[in-house]
Amino acid sequence: MSVRHDALLAGATEVLLRQPTASLAEVAAALGVSRTTLYSRFPTRQALLVALAETALDLVEKALVEARLDDADVPGSLRRAVDLLIPLGPRAEFLLRERSLDAEPELVARYQSVDAPLEEFVARAQRAGRLRADLPAWWIVSSLFGGVGSAWEAIADGRLAPRDATALVLGTLLSGVGT
Amino acid sequence: MSVRHDALLAGATEVLLRQPTASLAEVAAALGVSRTTLYSRFPTRQALLVALAETALDLVEKALVEARLDDADVPGSLRRAVDLLIPLGPRAEFLLRERSLDAEPELVARYQSVDAPLEEFVARAQRAGRLRADLPAWWIVSSLFGGVGSAWEAIADGRLAPRDATALVLGTLLSGVGT
DNA sequence: TCAATTCTGAACAGATCTGTACAGTTACAG
């Protein structure tokens, strides 16, 4: 096997992220693999997209586990989570842009189950008075992911150094931009 | 003219937002217009996309003008801006998702010129001590648009009432989610 | 060295899309 299966998935994600309408011929060429090989692994284009989404969700899920969300240390937990999410940029960004994935019920179901541990953590932190309780928990989670997304964009544009991203995202999320 | 030109643009935006790969035949059908008519107004598919983007940028630009950004009233100015940006959701969201527009230099140039007045306003507010000066102005603008984007998503999902959106976005942006 | 698995290039049918052309119909203004 000249190209490992997961390396192939990672490469395909990047190609399709840059050019979502790329044909499988273009994807195969960019990966240095023949179109036939691609079809032997993924029977249809949609199957490839779903596989890409699955692995991206796996990565996000894994990041949230590795962040070791700890009710006793809310800022530290959030810092670890953002720190682990930042490098996933290109892999996960694909999920948000590709519309045809919304038609896959099993994927849509996973979106929520992946968010769940973080949302529950936020809700506990709110009850413990560590986070504002006058905002919906889902909104706080949404804002966190939004901040991570803005950071991805800024990094891709070369405006932001990856090492600075976490502090910027968390500093803004927790304290706001007001004085 | 059975379908007004700008109504046609608005409708086309919605169709293409829901299904970015829709053919011009589908777009025309959804608009109640013949495919031939569509081609008579926009010589190519790309020309249609560019026209859509132009009008979306016009709307954002107009919203920022109408917000009457006033250095003496930072929170009020931001509130007016967000208030006017929220209803633009579907129109502007299209811009962010459609990748083929990145190949149009004149559009890319406008992205920045549209943001400019807001970014300058933020920079002045920072110098006046009304906003945190330890964050880059572009990041604050990016966070504001990110918050508006999260609100659009939540509204589309039915999780958020449009009337509540502005307070949620601004409350989070200015004060953060920490206690 | 040999055998099995995997990859490759080429070709194919079917489908779809774009962009163009044109003749006929509708709608509207004067």
Add this chain to the structure above:
DNA sequence: CTGTAACTGTACAGATCTGTTCAGAATTGA
């Protein structure tokens, strides 16, 4: 009522993409 302008349906050529098939080449492991 009449003429102009806009719209419509249809048809076409060219291009591209998907998904399949298959015989041969390359790799790999034993």
